[in-house]
Amino acid sequence: MIKFSNIFKSFSPANEVLQNISFEINSGELIFVTGSSGAGKSTLIKLISALEKPTSGEIIFEDQNLSDLSNIDMPYLRRKFGMIFQDHKLLFDRNCFENVALPLSINDTTSVDINRRVRAALNKVGLLDKEKVMPITLSGGEQQRLAIARAIVSRPSILIADEPTGNLDKKYADDIMNIFYSFQQVGVTVIISSHEAPQSPIKFKELHLINGELGNKDVPLLS
């Protein structure tokens, strides 16, 4: 589904963030991008979600070379991803419902559909009773769940999360992880970046980054 071949990425000539990264992600897999801070996790996530372009190398997404894609086609590609950002990127001048509805309004979904799908997404993350609440009043874990609801509302086939549990305590983090697992169970490809791979009850693939290079190891836990 997604194939990286010999990807290099640098923001300045002296500073190679990613070096010679090659891997393949198949549909329906659970992927953890791990590594310590500054290892290049966020950059790799941005490359996967086509927010950044590689300095050199080739990214194939669904049989399409991303470097061939024009800037006009980029937005349509991005709609295929459900993105969960490190800093949530919630809009604090809008209530929960409106935050989740944003991707749908970009897709020109009809308002009846919007209502139905936003409620379904909020229900999935357990925030249905807070649809009229402003996000600033939510706890950190709830904000994260709201961000997840926004990512899944357009039913993407790939869910990409950048450190979704970074600053949550263990109980909340487990909740969030269980939400991701449940999506993987229904066939969604889930890509999560995190300091270290968690004790996952399901099989996953790990892309371990060390100083911008891939120490590739497949760690099948419980099969």
Next chain:
Amino acid sequence: MIAVIGITLCLPATGFLLVKNASQLSSKIEYDAQISVFLSKDISDDQIEFIGSTLKQSNLVKNLHFEPKLKAWEKLQTKLKLNSLDAGISENPLPDAFFVTLNSLDTAVIESLHDDIQNLEGVNEVIIDSGWIKKLRSILYLIKVALFVLATLLAIVLIVVIGNTIRLQTLTYQNEIELSRLIGATDSFIQRPFIYTGIFYGLGGSLVNAGLLTVIIEIFNRIAYKFEHILGGSIVLYNLSLNEYLLLAALSMIIGLFASYYAASQSLKKIKKNF
């Protein structure tokens, strides 16, 4: 914001209104162009009669007056009170002349008539005497050109004002724009609300302008009415026609569209650079 646009529009619109009224007034003035036809000195009476009848036949001629040289000479002498003048001058230096009043003010028609008369045998000189109305019209034309320049400058001002306002709005919505881009909004989707705002500013501004102009005209007409007896006749300003207002609205909406499109796409470019 809309008030600013309205007032900016109001300046050239008021100017245009004044010029329009003035040119309407100038065309209404009962003024007849005159041409003076001076004949050659050695002309025979037959020729004079022929020229006179030719002039009479023209349908442009409203009134024809023949002044023989002797009479003109006497007139000049009484005017100058110089009875001794003929002492130095042996013969009458003045020619016979026709004074023709025309029923047209059209410069082209008068010019062609002028050429026709000039070509008649025995005609020495033809002078068109419609100078002052011509001057008035050319002054009005000049003012029109000046107004056009002013309007162009103010259009640029409008573009800057609207563009700047839209740019500030994009800053206010920066988070939303950034997020929308990240989750797959096209550029045109992001720009659309800002462009609508720009067009709305244009429309609102032209409405404010229409209101302002109407008030100005009303006030002017009331004051002019009070002074009617002093001015010896009423001066009434007429408002712009509906078509002219529609044109103005369309123009300012186009300006709004252009300015907001430019501002929004510039801001978007800047935001794109940020990540």
